[in-house]
Amino acid sequence: MANQDEAATVRPSTSAWVSRHLRAGERVVEAEALPGGITADVWKLSIGTRDGRTRDLVLRSYVDPCSMERAEDGLLREAGALTVLAGTGVPAPALVAVDPTAAQCAYPSLLMTHLEGRPVLRDEGVEARVRLLARQLVAIHAVRPAERPREYQALTTCGSVVVPEDADAAAWAAAVEVIRRPVPRYEGRFLHRDFQPGNVLFEASPACPGGVRLAGVVDWAAASWGPADLDVAHCSVNLALLHGPAWGLRFAQAYEEAGGVPAAGVTERLYWRVRDALAASEEVRSVSRPWREAGRTELTTRVVEQRLDAYVTALMDAPG
Known part of the structure; x- marks a missing residue:
């Protein structure tokens, strides 16, 4: 991965799980921690494609021991909601994969598509x-x-x-x-x-x-x-x-x-x-x-x- 310091915190088993859900010839080239998470760590993953371009996915992992007992329920709810919302016109991410019990990942995790934009918290506007x-x-x-x-x-x-x-x-x-x-x-x-x-x-x-x-x-x-x-x-x-x-x-x-x-x-x-x-x-x-x-x-x-x-x-x- 290009950003070795940040990518190192995405555990090898989780990275391997992500790789199994990529398209043929794709690989994770960078991981960027996204701010603002309270109960889970969230990462933007830059995916290198076969044609030399990149696309982004988002990985949510419940790493905090205090939130672990709620992880399975939260991930299953999120996966279910993203499935329901597909095609509704509500601008939500698309579900790629979910491992709610950490059967394959280091932590309970969900992989989804990345949406452009950012939260705006300022008073102006x-x-x-x-x-x-x-x-x-x-x-x-x-x-x-x-x-x-x-x-x-x-x-x-x-x-x-x-x-x-x-x-x-x-x-x-x-x-x-x-x-x-x-x-x-x-x-x-x-x-x-x-x-x-x-x-x-x-x-x-x-x-x-x-x-x-x-x-x-x-x-x-x-x-x-x-x-x-x-x-x-x-x-x-x-x-x-x-x-x-x-x-x-x-x-x-x-x-x-x-x-x-x-x-x-x-x-x-x-x-x-x-x-x-x-x-x-x-x-x-x-x-x-x-x-x-x-x-x-x-x-x-x-x-x-x-x-x-x-x-x-x-x-x-x-x-x-």
Whole structure:
């Protein structure tokens, strides 16, 4: 491999597995670590073709012992989602191969095609990106798989919520009471379940609003079946933490403007939005770290906690 230092971390057994899934006469010539992964290591593999050109694939490997117990489920979900999405028009990678139990690889791994573009996390141009995100999420929720993925998983409980220091105690107590209620009835939809700016790729395009177009959606390891409001809630809280609470509230509106159909009742919508906002309280450190590594150095853990507090308070003040 051309980049010996980086390629060395792709273990020989995994490299051999990748090679078995290449076309005749192809070989891996370079491996580049991609930033931003929390639960898995992600590599862009440059593949030399028979005609002297190159093409790119992406390798996802679960190497962290703490995430190993979830690796098989996550890889099977991702492989299933990529299979479902093929031909739907949703810009997702194509599945090449998967080894969910590390039967042949050093670690549980998935190989897929590479999409152009990159996540955009800066504040500039967020209005245009919010509209693009909303339209894309509506398209994802319109997918009707022949076989449903597993039911969604709730990411928090009343007892696991971490109230930020100096938070609005009354607002957080009221929010916890919201999720004590029975789970609202909902019409199931195909969910990404981690749809947020870090998992969406954009490319420059002067012909598109804001000068960018949405080029791809990645990381389908949590694909599920559940309420559309849950995907809306997850993207909303991430936008609130990245760009300020107002953008979290704006995304829910943009989703409806794009044709999305949230829960009919105010109480039901509030339940899902509060549930995912409270779930974020448990992940502030792990979520904010890759944002800082991507250049948003001002997003310290404390700043993100303050934004989360402001967002939860805004939800409780204006539940509609």
